[in-house]
Amino acid sequence: MGDKRTGFYRIRNCVVTQLNGIAFMSVLVRFSPPSMTAAQYDAIVARLYEEGVHPAPGLELEVCFGSGDQMKVSVLFDSQEHLDAFGARLAPILEEMEMDPGELEVIEVHNIIRRGA
Numbered sequence: 001m002g003d004k005r006t007g008f009y010r011i012r013n014c015v016v017t018q019l020n021g022i023a024f025m026s027v028l029v030r031f032s033p034p035s036m037t038a039a040q041y042d043a044i045v046a047r048l049y050e051e052g053v054h055p056a057p058g059l060e061l062e063v064c065f066g067s068g069d070q071m072k073v074s075v076l077f078d079s080q081e082h083l084d085a086f087g088a089r090l091a092p093i094l095e096e097m098e099m100d101p102g103e104l105e106v107i108e109v110h111n112i113i114r115r116g117a
Contacts, residue, residue, distance in 0.1 A: 026060070026109035027083050031073040032102040038064070041071050044097060053089045058082025060112075076109070 041064050048054040061076040077083040083106075094101055 027077050027080050028107045029075050030105040035069045036071045037069050056086040
């Protein structure tokens with residue numbers, strides 16, 4: 001079952017993106033640092049743009065939420081491969097900026113609903 005307008009197909013309760021005949025399974029990652037402020041997050045994002053890391057290939061959505069020093073980040077990638085490539089470029093920047101990303105939660109996506117898709 002698929003929707004040719006969006007390119008998303010449901011297979012075994014996971015979202016699969018079809019791109020040039022290659023199937024990618026969407027992956028959501030939640031970063032829960034022990035302590036991160038909005039200013040620290042903004043500095044990390046600015047650095048990612050400076051280094052040409054952002055916007056990362058395969059990144060569908062990034063959400064930063066929370067308050068005070070308890071900011072969290074969720075990112076949605078169209079494949080594990082794109083996520084891994086992003087992580088390889090992100091890790092040294094986080095280390096240099098002395099940011100502990102906390103325990104990562106990696107989740108295969110069951111469904112994505114988009115407005116106007």
